[in-house]
Amino acid sequence: MAKKLMKGCEAIGEAAIKAGCKLFFGYPITPQNEIPEYMAHRLPQVGGTFVQAESEVAASNMIYGAAGSGERVFTSSSSPGISLMQEGISYIAGSELPVVIVNIMRAGPGLGGILPSQSDYFQATKGGGHGDYRLLVLAPWSVQEAADLMQDAFDLADYYRNPVMVLGDGLIGQMMEPVEFKAERTPCKPLPPKAWVATGCSGDRPTNIINSLFLDPEVLERHNQKLKAKYDLMVRDEVRCASYGTDRPYEVLVVAYGTVARVCSTALDDLREDGVGAALFRPITLFPFPYAELRAAAENARAVLVVELSTGQMIEDVRLALEGSRPIHFLGRQGGMLISPEAVSERVSAISAGLPEEVRHG
Amino acid sequence: MAETVVFARPQALAPVPTHYCPGCTHGVIHRLVAEVVDELGLAHRTVGIAPVGCSVLAYNYFSTDFQEAAHGRAPAVATGVKRARPDLIVFAYQGDGDLASIGMAEIVHCANRGEKITVVFVNNAIYGMTGGQMAPTTLPGQVTTTCPLGRDVSQVGYPIRVAELLATLRTPAFVARAAVHTPLHAVTAKEMLRRAFRYQAEGTCFSLVEVLSTCPTNWGMPPVEATEWVEKNMVPYYPLGVFKTPDGLDRAPRPAPATEG
Ligand SMILES: Cc1ncc(C[n+]2csc(CCOP(=O)(O)OP(=O)(O)O)c2C)c(N)n1
Numbered sequence: 001m002a003k004k005l006m007k008g009c010e011a012i013g014e015a016a017i018k019a020g021c022k023l024f025f026g027y028p029i030t031p032q033n034e035i036p037e038y039m040a041h042r043l044p045q046v047g048g049t050f051v052q053a054e055s056e057v058a059a060s061n062m063i064y065g066a067a068g069s070g071e072r073v074f075t076s077s078s079s080p081g082i083s084l085m086q087e088g089i090s091y092i093a094g095s096e097l098p099v100v101i102v103n104i105m106r107a108g109p110g111l112g113g114i115l116p117s118q119s120d121y122f123q124a125t126k127g128g129g130h131g132d133y134r135l136l137v138l139a140p141w142s143v144q145e146a147a148d149l150m151q152d153a154f155d156l157a158d159y160y161r162n163p164v165m166v167l168g169d170g171l172i173g174q175m176m177e178p179v180e181f182k183a184e185r186t187p188c189k190p191l192p193p194k195a196w197v198a199t200g201c202s203g204d205r206p207t208n209i210i211n212s213l214f215l216d217p218e219v220l221e222r223h224n225q226k227l228k229a230k231y232d233l234m235v236r237d238e239v240r241c242a243s244y245g246t247d248r249p250y251e252v253l254v255v256a257y258g259t260v261a262r263v264c265s266t267a268l269d270d271l272r273e274d275g276v277g278a279a280l281f282r283p284i285t286l287f288p289f290p291y292a293e294l295r296a297a298a299e300n301a302r303a304v305l306v307v308e309l310s311t312g313q314m315i316e317d318v319r320l321a322l323e324g325s326r327p328i329h330f331l332g333r334q335g336g337m338l339i340s341p342e343a344v345s346e347r348v349s350a351i352s353a354g355l356p357e358e359v360r361h362g
Numbered sequence: 363m364a365e366t367v368v369f370a371r372p373q374a375l376a377p378v379p380t381h382y383c384p385g386c387t388h389g390v391i392h393r394l395v396a397e398v399v400d401e402l403g404l405a406h407r408t409v410g411i412a413p414v415g416c417s418v419l420a421y422n423y424f425s426t427d428f429q430e431a432a433h434g435r436a437p438a439v440a441t442g443v444k445r446a447r448p449d450l451i452v453f454a455y456q457g458d459g460d461l462a463s464i465g466m467a468e469i470v471h472c473a474n475r476g477e478k479i480t481v482v483f484v485n486n487a488i489y490g491m492t493g494g495q496m497a498p499t500t501l502p503g504q505v506t507t508t509c510p511l512g513r514d515v516s517q518v519g520y521p522i523r524v525a526e527l528l529a530t531l532r533t534p535a536f537v538a539r540a541a542v543h544t545p546l547h548a549v550t551a552k553e554m555l556r557r558a559f560r561y562q563a564e565g566t567c568f569s570l571v572e573v574l575s576t577c578p579t580n581w582g583m584p585p586v587e588a589t590e591w592v593e594k595n596m597v598p599y600y601p602l603g604v605f606k607t608p609d610g611l612d613r614a615p616r617p618a619p620a621t622e623g
């Protein structure tokens with residue numbers, strides 16, 4: 001199919017439709033309104049259903065209900081709305097249902113602002129709602145990758161029977177880039193039959209019950225361990241990451257995800273012209289986090305620089321990956337302020353010239 | 363010669379320009395609330411609760427203390443303030459998405475508990491702040507960005523008449539609907555607001571005044587046309603008047619207009 005210029009939000013919506021998703025439930029919030037608006041216009045054209053929920057609490061419970069019928073379903077929101085969805089997300093994870101959730105992050109906490117941010121990393125990767133569960137989290141850095149990951153998200157959700165989150169920021173949602181959708185797409189995972197759906201039982205099988213209540217602690221523990229085994233499989237099989245400039249010698253390894261990694265890659269080009277050796281490591285899955293891959297990439301570097309639109313969240317996973325083996329520096333902006341390639345180059349140059357590691361608390 | 367002031371900014375209104383679009387009546391409603399608070403001598407003990415919506419910055423526009431609530435939760439926040447300090451005059455200012463969609467549970471239970479607060483409910487039949495999506499109050503057939511073919515009542519139901527709905531609750535309350543698209547309507551709206559605040563000041567009951575408001579920007583029409591749109595389309599569906607008073611003399615709702623299907 002020919003390339004088409006699309007806004008990130010629209011590409012995400014179209015990708016869902018290409019993945020066979022015919023159901024959307026959501027509640028308006030900036031900066032992702034173009035997703036529900038796109039679905040409101042597009043879904044009726046393909047025989048699908050768009051429902052504007054009365055709140056994100058309701059939206060998250062609507063996708064829970066829809067997913068229980070085995071249909072592909074997604075919702076999208078931005079940070080404050082995602083906080084409200086945590087109830088539904090926890091129940092969805094506990095009941096092992098496949099859904100896709102898009103979070104186009106804006107700056108917080110509280111009402112915060114409407115500009116791009118990466119301040120929901122902890123919420124996305126470390127739980128968010130109550131209980132012992134994980135989301136599979138995908139972080140695109142371009143509109144094309146958002147479209148690709150969005151389609152994969154449905155396959156991964158179905159395969160693992162687990163919620164998958166596509167985590168972007170206001171930039172990914174609003175920027176326009178050429179996107180190509182393959183005419184024939186093969187799912188990225190084999191799609192198991194959905195024998196578990198609660199769609200009516202005529203007596204030919206035991207009734208199917210979608211549920212996360214297990215009052216017997218032994219039974220609940222077994223359920224927790226079953227979920228854990230699933231997350232372990234994700235850790236083994238689903239790690240995705242990319243690196244740039246690692247084929248030449250480098251002193252400083254920059255670690256960033258999403259659109260921030262795009263900014264960093266521009267900085268790398270500038271640095272190369274100035275003769276400073278730097279490379280970029282970009283996690284694409286945030287859970288599972290590419291610990292081993294990052295450790296390997298850092299072995300060739302003297303120091304690591306983590307760049308985030310937060311006060312430092314992913315840096316904790318970078319620390320876990322490196323286990324103190326390299327000095328770790330941090331560059332962050334907050335509140336919707338962006339990081340320029342110049343700021344990254346400047347910091348990398350300073351580190352390469354011997355800037356000591358900052359002592360960070362927490 | 364001594365000067366006579368015939369028109370001045372109410373004390374309870376902060377001396378700042380607002381960010382509202384030209385022709386938006388949020389500002390008129392702010393002014394009426396401020397005038398009433400002044401005239402009843404309540405400003406010094408009034409706490410406003412701002413919503414999430416175009417009036418999110420209401421805390422900058424009144425010169426009373428304020429708390430900013432999460433989307434839809436203003437009645438719960440107001441409950442907290444009032445229960446902690448019953449001597450305060452607490453009012454929540456909410457839009458129709460805020461109150462009638464995400465915050466429907468909070469408003470119903472706040473009214474049902476009979477919290478002695480005042481709610482100023484601004485119904486402009488749309489989500490203004492987020493760029494014109496369908497609200498629970500969007501009229502049948504009205505086009506918004508999330509009902510691009512017009513509100514289809516067979517799929518999303520009819521617009522919710524909040525004043526009528528809350529008037530069905532058994533707990534005593536003052537519930538009224540007013541409009542501000544002409545000076546005469548604004549005078550009546552102010553009278554309704556005065557009654558609402560007085561009931562609170564006297565410790566009588568929960569009070570809510572629904573005010574029909576314009577959103578020329580997201581309705582996609584110039585201001586004058588927007589005021590005509592209120593008269594022509596909103597008033598027939600949302601009749602003006604008092605729906606409930608604490609003495610139990612509930613006004614029988616008018617019969618629904620025939621056009622509603
Ligand atoms: C939890 C949450 N969801 C969504 C939003 C985004 N949001 C901001 S204002 C608004 C709607 C406001 O509409 P309304 O209450 O009708 O007020 P108006 O702007 O029309 O005055 C929404 C959905 C938010 N801030 N928080």
Ligand code: SF4
Nearest residue numbers: 382383386416490577
């Ligand atoms: S968008 Fe609508 S409600 Fe908001 S300030 Fe403008 S006219 Fe008023």
Ligand SMILES: [Mg+2]
Nearest residue numbers: 457458488490
């Ligand atoms: Mg509104």
